[in-house]
Amino acid sequence: MLIRQIEDTLEQRARTFLGFLGGITTMAFQTICLTVAPPYKRRRIFEQSKKAGYDSFLIVSLIAFFIGVIFAFQISYLMRKLGAEMYIASIVALSIVRELGPVITALIVAGRVGASITAELGSMQVTEQIDALTTLATNPVKYLVVPRFVALALMLPLLTLFADMIGIMGGWLICFFKLGIPSKMYMTIAFDSLQFKDLFTGLVKTVFFGMIIAFVSCYEGFNVEGGAEGVGKATTQSVVISFILIIACDCFFTALFYFVFP
Amino acid sequence: MKTIEIRNVTKYFNTHRVLNNVHLTVEKGSTLVVIGRSGCGKSVLLKHMVGLLEPDSGSVFVDGQDIWKLKPRELNELRMRMNMVFQGGALFDSLTVGENVGFELIEHFGMSGDQLFERVEEALALVGLSGIGNLMPSELSGGMRKRVALARAICIKPEIILYDEPTTGVDPITADSINGLIRSLHDKLNVTSIVVTHDMKSAYTIADRIAMLFNGKIITEGTPQEIQNTTHPVVHQFINGLAKGPITEATDSFI
Numbered sequence: 001m002l003i004r005q006i007e008d009t010l011e012q013r014a015r016t017f018l019g020f021l022g023g024i025t026t027m028a029f030q031t032i033c034l035t036v037a038p039p040y041k042r043r044r045i046f047e048q049s050k051k052a053g054y055d056s057f058l059i060v061s062l063i064a065f066f067i068g069v070i071f072a073f074q075i076s077y078l079m080r081k082l083g084a085e086m087y088i089a090s091i092v093a094l095s096i097v098r099e100l101g102p103v104i105t106a107l108i109v110a111g112r113v114g115a116s117i118t119a120e121l122g123s124m125q126v127t128e129q130i131d132a133l134t135t136l137a138t139n140p141v142k143y144l145v146v147p148r149f150v151a152l153a154l155m156l157p158l159l160t161l162f163a164d165m166i167g168i169m170g171g172w173l174i175c176f177f178k179l180g181i182p183s184k185m186y187m188t189i190a191f192d193s194l195q196f197k198d199l200f201t202g203l204v205k206t207v208f209f210g211m212i213i214a215f216v217s218c219y220e221g222f223n224v225e226g227g228a229e230g231v232g233k234a235t236t237q238s239v240v241i242s243f244i245l246i247i248a249c250d251c252f253f254t255a256l257f258y259f260v261f262p
Numbered sequence: 263m264k265t266i267e268i269r270n271v272t273k274y275f276n277t278h279r280v281l282n283n284v285h286l287t288v289e290k291g292s293t294l295v296v297i298g299r300s301g302c303g304k305s306v307l308l309k310h311m312v313g314l315l316e317p318d319s320g321s322v323f324v325d326g327q328d329i330w331k332l333k334p335r336e337l338n339e340l341r342m343r344m345n346m347v348f349q350g351g352a353l354f355d356s357l358t359v360g361e362n363v364g365f366e367l368i369e370h371f372g373m374s375g376d377q378l379f380e381r382v383e384e385a386l387a388l389v390g391l392s393g394i395g396n397l398m399p400s401e402l403s404g405g406m407r408k409r410v411a412l413a414r415a416i417c418i419k420p421e422i423i424l425y426d427e428p429t430t431g432v433d434p435i436t437a438d439s440i441n442g443l444i445r446s447l448h449d450k451l452n453v454t455s456i457v458v459t460h461d462m463k464s465a466y467t468i469a470d471r472i473a474m475l476f477n478g479k480i481i482t483e484g485t486p487q488e489i490q491n492t493t494h495p496v497v498h499q500f501i502n503g504l505a506k507g508p509i510t511e512a513t514d515s516f517i
Binding site: 124128136 | 309312313334341342344346350352355366369370414
């Protein structure tokens with residue numbers, strides 16, 4: 001009896017997972033095809049870029065700054081023991097540009113923008129607004145998903161670039177005021193340790209993080225069932241799935257770049 | 263001449279059969295009212311006609327074309343000739359009333375400025391809501407939302423309009439004006455209308471023909487006069503709003 005129940009649960013989970021995989025792949029394919037197909041509605045892309053990029057700038061900056069501060073503190077703990085405080089700047093810069101900046105920015109955007117997209121599209125779904133779009137001869141994927149997809153894929157690298165700079169500034173604050181490292185020396189060491197490939201590998205993956213957030217949040221929003229409770233569930237699910245996929249994607253890219261750009 | 267033909271359509275949601283081999287035709291320029299209890303599948307039937315739901319078996323023909331055999335572009339062209347008024351209005355929250363009403367004109371015809379304003383005002387005036395183009399849907403009452411949805415549906419002057427419970431949840435005076443509007447669209451513009459409702463007063467006012475959906479099947483179809491004089495026990499119970507009869511007996515025995 002118990003084994004039967006476990007089998008049923010596993011079967012149901014497998015079905016749900018495969019359904020999600022199939023659905024999101026179809027949506028991704030449709031979105032990419034419709035992105036390149038005219039007409040191009042620039043105004044909607046601009047509106048979504050403002051929501052995803054400009055409106056997220058403050059929170060991304062604040063958290064990047066704190067991460068820079070925390071990271072500098074933690075690194076200095078070890079480096080002071082080794083008498084190698086000079087390396088703090090390069091470690092902070094490299095860690096933020098290669099890893100922390102992109103991932104933290106993506107997680108913030110997934111939590112803030114992704115959740116809001118799912119809630120908005122989910123509400124539209126339960127109030128039949130998405131059906132209304134279809135009856136008005138408008139493809140809901142073209143009208144709703146494409147602008148969000150383009151906006152997130154463009155805005156995430158930009159936000160990450162800002163987050164990288166502000167994170168390095170956070171590290172500077174600790175090095176200058178707490179450890180007495182001169183500003184000029186901190187900046188020189190930090191930027192000398194960075195190569196183009198560090199910035200490139202850090203930014204390339206954020207384009208994919210942006211796509212993940214767009215596809216997951218839109219897919220979950222489009223598939224809301226059961227009113228307000230369904231919207232809440234979908235929003236939570238969207239954030240959780242985005243987080244998992246962002247980390248998994250980061251793991252993949254880190255391994256890939258490790259071998260491609262050793 | 264048939265405008266819409268539902269041919270042997272069956273639809274399941276999980277294991278629940280909502281439509282069971284439904285056959286229904288709507289003549290060009292006529293108004294068909296589909297009546298039935300709440301949750302009997304009337305809205306599902308309507309959504310099949312506009313291609314929002316695909317039947318598990320059977321076909322839906324609009325102007326002789328099987329809509330599920332059309333290419334997406336052809337289906338969209340067909341949808342430009344028909345419109346649907348949703349039960350809750352389904353107005354786009356992020357757009358103003360004017361942008362909602364003129365949605366198709368903006369999206370598909372690139373209309374803007376005075377020309378757009380005139381068309382939107384014309385549609386709003388027809389539903390008695392002139393001058394509210396700048397309001398947001400959240401600022402409207404339930405009845406106003408419904409009338410704005412109606413204005414959006416008639417703005418591009420479609421040939422076919424599908425109405426999902428157009429008079430539910432509005433006051434009797436608004437309900438009567440909506441009935442009058444549906445009737446005048448039929449009389450003046452020869453619009454083909456399919457109305458789903460359980461408001462019998464509305465059904466008798468606007469219908470050329472009335473069909474009743476029960477247990478997933480169309481159990482009767484006729485003129486308002488024929489329906490009023492029916493001897494069919496299920497239809498008789500429904501149109502007279504009786505608590506006891508074959509419909510409730512079937513439900514009670516099921517429970």
